[in-house]
Every structure is written in C-alpha cells, then in structure tokens.
Amino acid sequence: MQGMAQAGFWIAVYLAAVLAPLGLLLVAPTPRGGGFWWDVAMGFGFAGLAMMAVQFLLTARFRRATAPFGIDVVYYFHRYLAYVLVAVLVAHPVVLILINPAQRMYLNPLEAPWEMTAGSLSLLSLLALIVSSAWRKNLGIPYDGWRVVHLILAVAAMALGFYHMWAIGYYSGTPVVRVVWALIGLSVLAVVFRVRLLRPWSLLQRPFRVTEVREERGDSWTLAMEPVGHGGFAFEPGQFAWVTLGHSPFAMREHPFSIASSPVPDGRLEFTIKELGDFTRTVGQIEPGEPAYVDGPYGAFSLDRHPDAAGYTFIAGGIGVAPMASMLRALADREDPRSHILFAAHSDWERIPLRDEFQRLREHLDLEVVHVLEEPPEDWSGETGWITREVLDRHLPENRDEMEYFICGPIPMIQKVEGFLDELGIPASRVRTELFDLA
Numbered sequence: 001m002q003g004m005a006q007a008g009f010w011i012a013v014y015l016a017a018v019l020a021p022l023g024l025l026l027v028a029p030t031p032r033g034g035g036f037w038w039d040v041a042m043g044f045g046f047a048g049l050a051m052m053a054v055q056f057l058l059t060a061r062f063r064r065a066t067a068p069f070g071i072d073v074v075y076y077f078h079r080y081l082a083y084v085l086v087a088v089l090v091a092h093p094v095v096l097i098l099i100n101p102a103q104r105m106y107l108n109p110l111e112a113p114w115e116m117t118a119g120s121l122s123l124l125s126l127l128a129l130i131v132s133s134a135w136r137k138n139l140g141i142p143y144d145g146w147r148v149v150h151l152i153l154a155v156a157a158m159a160l161g162f163y164h165m166w167a168i169g170y171y172s173g174t175p176v177v178r179v180v181w182a183l184i185g186l187s188v189l190a191v192v193f194r195v196r197l198l199r200p201w202s203l204l205q206r207p208f209r210v211t212e213v214r215e216e217r218g219d220s221w222t223l224a225m226e227p228v229g230h231g232g233f234a235f236e237p238g239q240f241a242w243v244t245l246g247h248s249p250f251a252m253r254e255h256p257f258s259i260a261s262s263p264v265p266d267g268r269l270e271f272t273i274k275e276l277g278d279f280t281r282t283v284g285q286i287e288p289g290e291p292a293y294v295d296g297p298y299g300a301f302s303l304d305r306h307p308d309a310a311g312y313t314f315i316a317g318g319i320g321v322a323p324m325a326s327m328l329r330a331l332a333d334r335e336d337p338r339s340h341i342l343f344a345a346h347s348d349w350e351r352i353p354l355r356d357e358f359q360r361l362r363e364h365l366d367l368e369v370v371h372v373l374e375e376p377p378e379d380w381s382g383e384t385g386w387i388t389r390e391v392l393d394r395h396l397p398e399n400r401d402e403m404e405y406f407i408c409g410p411i412p413m414i415q416k417v418e419g420f421l422d423e424l425g426i427p428a429s430r431v432r433t434e435l436f437d438l439a
C-alpha cells in the first residue's frame with residue numbers, strides 16, 4: 001500500500017511537471033495568434049518540450065523516485081513516452097501548417113529565421129534519436145556508441161527546442177513564464193551535470209578491486225570484488241548495479257548486473273555474468289587486481305520489500321538465476337525457517353550457472369530446486385521442456401497464494417510464467433519481475 005502511495009505520488013509529480021507549462025499558457029497574456037487551433041499548436045509545443053525535459057529526469061537514476069516502480073519499468077516508461085512526445089512535437093508544426101499553409105516556408109532553412117530553423121533541427125534530432133534507438137539492433141549500432149550518440153542527440157534536441165521557444169517568445173515572453181522555463185532549463189543542465197560528471201567523479205573516489213574471476217557452468221563467470229578504502233554500500237538482495245571495468249567511470253562503458261552475493265558487512269560483491277556480447281565475452285580475461293567502479297544499488301526486485309510472505313518462489317531462466325542466488329544466499333545467512341522453491345529453466349544439465357551453489361544452499365535452507373531442462377540427459381527423471389502451468393502446479397504448495405514470486409529470465413518466458421501464475425490463482429500483487437533488457 002505504501003509502495004502504491006509512493007508510485008501515485010511520483011506519477012502526480014510527473015503529470016504536474018508536464019502540465020505546468022500548459023497551465024502557464026492560461027495565465028500568460030494571449031499573444032497575437034490565429035485562434036483556437038493556433039493555441040492548440042502552441043500547447044503541443046509547450047507540452048512536448050516539457051515532456052522532453054522530464055525524459056532527462058527519468059533516466060537520471062534517482063533512487064527515491066524509481067524505487068516504487070523498479071528502474072527497469074522507469075526505463076521502459078522513458079522509451080514509450082519518447083514516441084508520445086515525438087507525436088506531440090510533430091503535431092506542433094503540422095497543425096500550424098494546416099491552419100496556414102504559408103507557414104511551410106519556416107521549414108526551409110534558407111528562408112526561415114534562425115529561431116524557426118532551430119525548431120526544425122530540434123525535431124530532426126529527436127527523429128534521429130528515435131530511429132537510432134528503436135532500430136539500434138537492426139542498424140547494427142553497438143550499444144556503447146549508441147549511448148554517446150543518444151546523449152548528444154538528446155541534448156541537441158532539448159537545447160534547440162528551448163532556444164526556439166525562448167527566442168520566439170509566444171506565450172513565453174512574460175517574466176513569470178520566463179522564470180519557470182529558465183528553471184526547467186537549469187534543471188535539465190543540472191541533471192546532465194550530475195549524471196555525466198558528478199556521479200562518475202564520486203565513483204572514482206570509491207573504487208572497487210576485482211579479487212577473483214571464477215568460471216561457472218554455461219559460459220558464465222563470477223567476478224568477486226572488494227571496496228578499496230571505503231566500506232562499499234548497503235543493498236537489498238536481488239538488486240543490481242552498473243559496473244565499469246577496464247575504463248574510467250567517465251567513459252560511459254558501464255553495464256547493469258544483478259548482485260549475486262548476499263549483503264556482507266565488509267562490502268564485498270559478486271556478479272555472475274553470462275558471455276553474450278562485446279563486453280561480457282571479455283569478462284573471463286579480467287585479471288584479479290583490476291579496478292572496478294560500481295554504481296548501485298538499484299532496483300526493486302528484492303524479497304526485503306516483501307518480508308511477510310509465507311515463503312518465496314523464484315522462477316529463473318538462463319542467467320536470471322543471478323539475483324535469485326543473492327536472495328537465497330541472504331535467506332541462508334539469516335537462517336530463514338520458511339519453505340522456498342527455485343524453478344530454474346536451462347537448456348541442459350551441464351550448463352546451469354551456480355547449480356552447485358543452489359545444491360549447497362539446500363543444506364542451509366528448506367529449499368526445493370526444480371530444474372527444468374530443454375535437452376535432458378537420458379537418465380533424467382526431473383522436469384523437461386519449458387516451465388509450464390503444469391510444472392508450476394506440480395511443485396507449488398497448498399498455500400501458494402501466500403508466497404511471493406520472483407521471475408527473471410528472457411522476456412517471453414517472463415510473460416508466459418506471469419500468465420501461468422494468474423491461471424493458478426496467484427494474485428498479480430504477489431508477482432515481481434526483473435527484465436535484463438533495458439535498452
């Protein structure tokens with residue numbers, strides 16, 4: 001309930017931030033205009049610009065604002081909102097041209113005054129940003145390069161759009177409106193400063209050092225690291241952090257990984273990482289002693305947020321076992337007396353990361369581990385294929401609707417399992433998911 005109230009509060013803050021500039025239109029003196037549709041077009045412009053400013057705040061990783069939703073949900077919101085804001089901003093010139101076709105001339109940079117061209121360039125930057133983000137994988141743009149381009153296009157779109165609005169001055173010429181927009185502009189600058197300079201600088205002051213690189217089954221590696229000259233940070237089991245290895249924290253080369261270890265007083269951390277692409281394929285070559293920068297913790301995927309459950313059910317696909325390991329290790333450290341289940345879906349028996357660790361944890365916990373294998377060995381008597389409604393039904397206890405559920409794995413698996421749990425009568429309010437795909 002408290003989480004819902006917090007979520008409601010932050011949604012209200014979001015709506016207020018986006019709608020405030022529209023509210024200002026009502027109090028500002030009406031400039032010479034072209035009637036109702038002209039005002040509507042202005043409204044689209046102001047609302048779009050305000051939404052653009054809020055986009056910067058959404059990915060600034062403010063812990064308090066993202067906590068009720070989970071940061072992955074906030075990133076998805078940022079992504080889908082981008083389409084809405086582009087539609088709103090495109091509507092701004094489209095409506096103006098529809099009510100007065102002569103205004104088409106403003107699209108021609110040779111004829112238009114510079115402040116009009118700034119508006120067109122802002123829109124073009126935004127369209128380039130959308131295309132390079134939505135089709136990044138199809139266009140073969142590497143993730144790290146895309147992040148830099150994304151930042152440049154976003155700042156360009158915002159700055160040009162801001163200048164367009166400011167220089168033209170319709171509805172924005174009065175001192176009070178100018179002050180509000182100046183504050184919005186300064187907030188965006190402050191966020192960029194905080195995210196790109198202040199935070200990397202503070203990470204530089206609190207480095208970690210890799211202490212061990214352990215090979216795991218299924219092309220995975222566990223990286224152990226310890227804080228150097230500080231106590232590390234407190235986290236809730238199941239949360240994740242952005243990790244930079246082999247680069248300065250200013251280099252924008254960080255990757256999100258779930259913390260796989262349980263919280264310990266000396267701040268040591270472990271991450272279990274699957275070889276997947278450019279960066280993760282290099283993890284096995286990292287040497288102990290290498291400096292690491294860890295920005296965390298983030299995320300809401302933790303049993304500590306749901307302490308009153310009758311027990312916990314963890315449902316993992318592939319490397320989705322990493323946050324589950326953190327939560328199970330924490331339960332074992334705390335000598336938790338409740339009954340728990342781990343469903344782990346993998347291709348074959350030899351490729352299950354942390355398999356032996358889950359076996360070890362069974363000695364310390366009332367834990368049932370259900371491996372579901374796509375390609376089982378010949379003598380396999382356990383579950384086969386995928387995690388289905390029947391598999392869940394066979395192993396979940398009578399009091400299943402009093403348990404708390406954590407799902408992490410490929411997106412189609414998460415969606416299917418959510419559906420199965422629903423069919424089994426598990427309330428949606430008891431189901432948590434973690435997406436390993438932010439971008």
Ligand SMILES: Cc1cc2nc3c(=O)[nH]c(=O)nc-3n(C[C@H](O)[C@H](O)[C@H](O)COP(=O)(O)OP(=O)(O)OC[C@H]3O[C@@H](n4cnc5c(N)ncnc54)[C@H](O)[C@@H]3O)c2cc1C
Nearest residue numbers: 143254255256257258272273274277278279280322436437
């Ligand atoms: C909250 C969260 C927790 C995660 N926990 C784990 C974990 O415990 N273990 C694990 O093995 N993997 C985890 N991942 C996935 C991991 O972040 C990606 O596999 C890794 O970043 C891929 O990088 P790459 O350069 O090897 O792959 P690439 O081939 O370059 O990229 C593959 C895809 O991974 C995504 N990706 C790449 N770089 C980044 C980045 N810097 N930030 C965000 N996404 C990126 C992009 O969608 C990209 O298309 C997690 C992801 C998230 C969002």
